[in-house]
Amino acid sequence: MYRYNEFDKAFVASRAAQFRDQIERWQNGTLSEDAFRPLRLQNGWYVQRHAPMLRVAVPYGELSSAQLRVxxxxxxxxxxxxxxxxxxxxxxxxxLGTARLPTHHAHFTTRTNVQFNWIPLSKAADVMDLLATVDMHGIQTSGNCIRNISCDERAGVAPDEIADPRPFAELMRQWTTLHPEFAFLPRKFKIAITGATEDRAATGWxxxxxxxxxxxxGELGFRVAVGGGMGRTPVIGVVLREFLPWRQIMNYIEAVVRVYNQFGRRDNKYKARIKILAKAEGQRFIDEVEEEFRQIVDCDGGPHTIAQAEFDRMTTHFAVPPQAAAGRAVDPAxxxxLQTAARQTPQLQRWLERNVAPHKEASMRIVTLSFKRLLQAPGDATAEQLERLADLVDRFSAGEARVTHTQNIVLPWVHADDLLPLWQAAVDVRLASANVHLLTDMISCPGGDFCALANARSLPVAQSIMERYQDLDELDDIGEIDLHISGCINSCGHHHSGHIGILGVDKDGAEWYQITLGGSDGSARSGExxxxxVIGPSFAAHEVTDAVDAVIGCYLALREQKSERRETFIETVRRVGLEPFKAAADAVRATAEDAA
Incomplete structure (x- = not known):
């Protein structure tokens, strides 16, 4: 993984020192609240429903064990x-009916960042100094700029990978950080990269x-899609280039952002994202980008063309770790x-099937550690879990972990011989839930429990569904389902892309929830x-779990056998349409109304 050089370290340390000075001036009254607000946001500090919230950048999802310990x-x-x-x-x-507001937690987000919900601003400078010791910061995790660049969590290790996207992601991170033309865009701007045949980075969104x-x-390049996004207007990005030579990718992004900066709306924040511009202008938008790209390359000389030597230099940062490159063969014993233990322990067998994936190196595996369990919100990790996770990462994954956009942690460098001791250690730290891609492996934003923008709470709904589906045999029988929950239309819980999506809405001060079906993030299990x-009117909070239960029951009644396997939920929804599921959910609402 990329290691900061002296310039990087000095830059982050100076930014932390600058923020300390800004906080001190705000505290002593020489910097007004209005002047301080954009400065704290530029460093990842929000003010939420109850307290400040810090968002820490995790570029393309990579974390070292040292960073986990901090x-x-x-x-x-x-x-x-x-x-x-x-x-x-x-x-x-x-x-509101609940008093669960955990402290001493970190929260992994769908943007592969890390958030903290309770740090007082009086301690903010000390925290930023501490983060800087392990090359971490909150720069560009907020504001109308290019945000954290996300990536396939299996980058560099996936068998289906065409090329490792991380060198490109790091070059873009360095290029976009504090770029003056990218600092005040009409709205926030997000980039995702994958180098695999399966899109595990949800690039279309x-x-x-x-x-x-x-x-x-056989030349390497990029397929470039622009204008995807969720929020009030969910849109899948449109392909501008089926193939762009890799050396030109930053010149092309510069063209895209310049056109957006020039023509994007600034009079209405709900219509300010590039997806609105791209959809409204259609071919004209594409033509403007191509002309701007031509100007950058032909007239300006392509200043951001990636030189082969620079790419080769960056690639060395992402070499196979020495611990994983030793050529250690699999020990038959x-x-x-492992096989004996799996036969004797169903939980281990499920974990091997659900949480362990093939690796490009035959003797190694990719392992997902799930944070999804009863009484723990999706994406949340306690201080103890983070410390123990760091130990696991050192012992089993060459000191490196990855955050996924589904709010889990991937260990990319696990030797096949270590699967049994890793599972045993993961059980001890409560990170061995064998539910990856199943119903309880849900995505959820913090919702109204913490976020001032939320219309409703996400976490009680997530816990109610988690509590209802605790039987692993039942979960295995139901099969793969992506359940995503957002507390408001900003879609931080990615409800639009869920096979089942739940969106919190406000009705006269009460919490209600819309249910959507048939969404997809673009992964192989979900399709395009x-x-x-949306399947009809919204549900009251106490009806949501029953409505989900009814939708699942409808699927179980309608699914068909496909050769040697059963039809998945998303396949059934697309085959039969929404009406049967809508009728099943409506019956829950009718029963609740009759009881009332």
Missing amino acids: LARVAREYDEPDAEVYRHALEAQRK HDVGLRLVHDEN AATA ARPGK
């Missing part, structure tokens, strides 16, 4: 609110989605012990990226 220290030592603030927050929660491909001559469709 995140654990931040959670343990700093993620604790003022007692009076916390008392008021709990009182507010009790009025991004402002710019990049997929590495080969042309008919370890393989036999597309937004789900």
Whole structure:
């Protein structure tokens, strides 16, 4: 993984020092609240429903064990609110019917960032200094700029990979950081990159989605899609180039952003994303981008063309770790012990089937550690879990982990011989849920429990569904389903791309929830990226789990056998349409109305 050089380290340290000075001036009154607000946002500090929230950047999802330990220290030592603030927050929660507001936690987001919900601003400078010691910061995790660049969590290790996207992601990170032309865009801007044949990075849902491909001559380049996004208007990006030579990718992105900067709307933030511009202008938008690209290359000399030497230099940062490159063969005795333990322990067998994936190196595996369990919100990790996770990463994955956009952690460098001891250690730290891609492996934003923008709470709904589906045999029988929950239309929980999506809405001050079906993030199990469709009026909070249950029951009654396997939920929805599921959900609403 990329290691900061002296310039990088000095840059992050100076930014932390600058932020400390800004906080001190705000505290002593020489910097007004209005002047301080954009400065704290530029460093990842929001003010949420109850307290400040810090968003820490995790570029393309990669974390070292040292960084995990510092995140654990931040959670343990700093993620604790003022007692009076916390008392008021709990009182507010009790009025809503719940008092669960965990502290000393980190939260992994769908943008592969890390958030903390309780750090007082009085401690913010100390936290940024601490993060800087392990090359971490909050730069461009907020604001109308190019945000954290996300990536396939299996980059560099996936058997279906055409080329490793991480060198390109790092070059783009360096290029876009504090780029003056990208600092004040009409709205936030998100880029995702994958180098594999399967799109595990949900590229279709991004402002710019990049997929590495080969042309008919075997040359490497990018398929470039622009204008994807969720929010109030879910849109899948349109392909502008089926093939762009890799050396030109930053020149082309510069052209896209310049056109967006010039023509994007600034009078209405709900219509300011590039997806609105691209959809409204159609071919004219594409023509403007191509002309701007021509000007950059022909007239300006292509200043951001990636030189082969620079690409080769960056690629060395992403070499196979020495611990994984030793050529260690699989020990037959370890393989036999694993097979014996799996036969005797159904939980291990499920974990091997659900959480362990093939690796490009025959003796290695890719392992997903799930944070999805009862009484723990999706994406949340305690300080202890982060510390223990760092130990697992050192012991089993060459010191490297990846955050996924589904709010889990991937260990990319696990030797096949280590699967049994890794599983045993993961069980001890409560990270061995064998539910990857199943119903309880859900995505959820923090929702109204923490976020001031939310219309409704996501986490109680997630926990209610989690509690209902605790039987692993039942989950295995139901099969793969992507369940995504958002507390508001901003779609931080990616409800649009869920096979089942749940969106919190406000009705006269009460929490209600829309249900959508048939969405996809573009992965192999979901098919082409597309937004789900709403199935009728919204449901009261106490009806949501029953409505989901009814939809699942309808699927079980309608699914067909396909050769040697049963039809998945998303396949059934697309075959029979929404009406049977809508009728099943409507019956829940009717029953609730009769009871009332």
